[in-house]
Amino acid sequence: MILIGQFDSPFVRRVAMALRLYGLPFEHRPWSTFGDADKIAPYNPLRRVPTLVLDDGEVLIESTAILDHLDEVVGPSRAMIAENGPRRRETLKICALATGLGDKAVSLVYERLLHQEKSEVWMKRCETQIAAVLDALEADRAGRKTTFWFSDKIGHADVVVACVIRFTREAHAGVFDARRWPALAAHAERCEALPPFREIAQPFSAPRG
Structure with a gap:
């Protein structure tokens, strides 16, 4: 492949x-x-x-x-996801929230770096959506006591949330506040410490249009 x-x-x-x-x-x-x-x-x-x-x-x-x-x-x-049932739907929801957050973070990069005339309304909308998703993910993660999101075994939700948090932190300084979202910060740190996360990583590089 x-x-x-x-x-x-x-x-x-x-x-x-x-x-x-x-x-x-x-x-x-x-x-x-x-x-x-x-x-x-x-x-x-x-x-x-x-x-x-x-x-x-x-x-x-x-x-x-x-x-x-x-x-x-x-x-x-x-x-790394349940085959069916409520747990599968829960996982897909967390993944959808995280990928949606990632989409908004990418859109914000394009608006800030590629457009000479920036839309403050659009940027504010993206930032509001990002914060709202982080609030929702924080509340969900904080209510769980397992090592990873749904169990003590890593799953797709764990991976995508960690990947999106790293991207957001690197692409938008100050947008992710570990004090506001401590459970997500701890989750990301736990994942990033794993060998596959250390191996498969690349610092964010701003695109040039």
Whole structure:
């Protein structure tokens, strides 16, 4: 398999983390959606990452869809999400909140760095959405006493929340306040201390338009 995209993207990183935790070998092509868009286009016309090229040439796009396939590959006994029922829905909700937060954090990067005339209304909206999601995630995580979100075993929710928090911290200084969201800060630190997180990491690099 070939994973396309840079690890400073929380979406690429969550896929790479699943591949590593599942023990699935992959080749990494750290192509940028800006500088390497023409390289990505033959695989993904949206020129977005993550893009995963399977061994038979099939191409998967969008991190949630990619993880759904990887879960099928390893089977329900190893998958980092429940196969069905309330626990699966709870996990998908946490993941959806985290990826939504990540989308808003990326949008804020583009607005601040790529637009000469910035929309203060849009930036304020993104910041409000980010804070509201962090509040919701904090309340949920603080109410759980397990090592990871739903158990003592790491799952997709743990990975994506940690990846998104790191991206937000690096891309937007001062937006994530560990004093306001201590449970999330502790969660992120616990995940980032694990060997796969230390191995699969890349400091955020601002895009240039």
